[in-house]
Amino acid sequence: MSLLEIENVTLKFGGLTAVDDLSFSVEEGEVFAIVGPNGAGKSTVFNLISRFYDPYAGSIRFDGHDLLQVKPSGVAAYGVARTFQNIELFEHATVLQNLLVGRHRHRKTNVLSEIFFTPSARRQEIENREKVEEVIDFLDLQAYRDKMIAGLPYGVRKVVEVARALSTDPKLLLLDEPASGLSVEETTDMRWWIDDIRRQMGITVLMVEHDMGLVSGVSDRVLAMADGAKLAMGTPAEVQSHPDVIEAYLGHAA
């Protein structure tokens, strides 16, 4: 059984079919990339998995659970974490606070024990902090720990988003264009981090990315989409040389 199974999913916005009868599955432990031109419906697939949209038809199963049965806030509880294309951090909070929000799904205390800061709340805080520090060390964010997000440069924010997603201790990490807007050096860092996330942490990665260098560098399998539908799927090399993919990117050969 695959970790994530998407079967015959269709989503329509009014008359526009954003995702058209799409099926694919992500195996445990792999890095799976979705590529495609702008407007192909790549981010929409992420938003479907995050349950921001209800599909018109089809099923989404994660780790044996039917994701369509849970609320948007319930998806994280199963171990799915994500980043956003346009960075959705908590602007007026510190990096540390942002990452600690990632620990929310492991919350065992309740309102009362938190307001009185009982020993159990205190234990949980220390435990959260330890987990978050692991992520901070992993992504080299030590220097930014107590900085407000609002004052951070773009590249660091991108990394903080990945760190926040990792703090949830996920099984599956969804990265929405992790390298967009990053410099060449930062993209190289991101490439090694994605590699490490898979190898050291054993987390499955599903990403949407335009940078073919990054995609072919880290991913095991690639899905190419156009107009909401599957165009080709296979190893990075196979997909890149697939005639339909070339056509979708470059247009019809005259």
Added chain:
Amino acid sequence: MRIVFKTDYMQDIRPWKDGFQLSLYLILLAIAVAAPYLLDIFYLGELTNVLIWAIAGLGLMVLTGHTGQASLGHAAFLAIGCYSNVILIEQGVPFIIAFPLAGLLTGVIGATIAIPALRLHGIYLAIFTLALSILMDDVIVLSEPITGGVAGKYIAGVDLLGLTIDRWGTPILFYWLTLAITVIVTLGYINLLRTSLGRSFIAVRDSEVSAQAMGVDIAKTKTVSFGLSCMVTGWAGALMGLYSGAFNNETFSVVISIQLLMMIVIGGLGSIHGAFFGAVVIGFLPQFLSIAKENVSAVFGGGSVAIPGLEFGIFGMILILFILFEPMGLYGRWLKIRTFFELFPFYRKDMFKRQKSYLKTERLR
């Protein structure tokens, strides 16, 4: 600048940075406890008033400053707290039970009201709560058998563990009671902010989309925030009732709602300090104005002419200046001054520079 060498996570988790900071706050608390021996009775009363406003401000700060839900109707919850406290006492419930119960009741009502309001964003929520506050006035009048309607209600002293606490009879005891409640609420607030729930409030405020993706249930979080906010506001309302001794439908008008929101904006949204700073401004502005007016008329003559609306006019002016030039409020200004001295002479003007951004519509949400 003091550099703290950290060796333990508890150093970050506990509310104070180091022993120096802790001792500053303890000294402040000691001064507050000793205030009755330092101030005359009139100013002690004013200080009590400031503390009550601060509690109300803390209540609204949870909702508006930390959860990002603007309420223009918190006077309604002040009213609920005040009336339920007094009505419970009239029914023979001892104050020590009636008072917490009044807050809890207000909290439950607030959380219940939050449920239909959950779908509303920003400006719509502000309107919703504004309407609540306006309606509360009429609800009090229409339910006259319980509330006393336009004639209102009176409460003299209350009995707490054998002591009579009365704003006029035993002002020092009343002050200490208010101070104790202020301290308790503040400590609870600090604890909230350093644990999951407080962070989920901030998450909801800054980005609902990613809060959801992190597993924060938006509806539940907002409801809890509403509940806690209204509970604290209810306590402030109960104290206001005891402080004024008499109240009716007009005591908690929509103007109070607006004033409360303005107060925490002046103080600084999103910080506990802000509620206190704002309360000081609200509490002492009328005194300050009357003193200023006396001085002006002493110089220019003209006697003590009452200028209606002066207080609100000045208040509005101050607020406009703050929103334009110091949107972080007094607390923000204080942070800047502190940083200036800590980093002297390396402070740069653009350290707290606001990022200008273009507004995108929320209408299509």
Added chain:
Amino acid sequence: MENLQLLISGLANGCVYGLIALGFVLIYKATEAVNFAQGDFMMLGAFVTIGLTNTEYMGLPFMVALPISIGLMALLGYLLDRFVIRQMFGESQVAVVILTISLGFVIRFVAGLIWGHNPQTLQNPLAGKDLNFGGLVLGMEDVAVIIVTVLLTTVLFAFFNRTKLGLAMQASSQNQLAAYYMGIPVKRVQGFIWALAGAVACIAGILFAAKGAVDPNTGLLGIKAFAAAVIGGFGSLPGALMGGLIVGVIEPFASRYIAAGYSQVAPYALLLAVLVFRPHGLFSQVRVKKV
């Protein structure tokens, strides 16, 4: 017959609410900001006109004073945008709300200083004249209010939906940055719309002062008009007018058929109901934002 009389007077009141609501919606449509001081704008417009026409002040002829006061209020709207509101470019809606509420306080204070706190009426050519339709007595002012309101709404509606500038304004509200890239002078558009809102508020104020007395606290009427705008749907001009009419009509009927106290309660109760069941108003279409 009594019901008809109630209906007409309700409609006339509703028109004034509708006009203030129109001001809210204008600004909201073009800048996505909410001007809580719109009611105080109206009050100020009324007082400026009173100051120009009434014999105890300057005593200008009504028809001369009219364009001057509308022009003054438009100028005030423009200057406010230029020097205050524009500083808030890109800030959160709630900050703008608090700013405009404070502005309202200041306007009320200033109006009180200049014109005092006693209610005053505008001396106008229509005062005291009635129209009689077979037993149905209509004040000329009421008729004028209804006609002016309908005309103004039609013109503004056509402006927003038919002219290039109107469409540019709508675009600039939905996404300032994109509108800027498309070559729309976002700032100038904003200034224009505030001026327009000032003018509309002034007209509302003149109509209100012709029908009844104004004092500085009349500005608080803005809250009711605001409820009207929300009931009708905040993004729609005809919706705002409809909301105003609904509130205007509901008031006299509630106090006639339920109890006197309920004329205050009814509009807000309706507002709460609308917000709960149709949060974006009775007459608006809203779609879901794409993440």
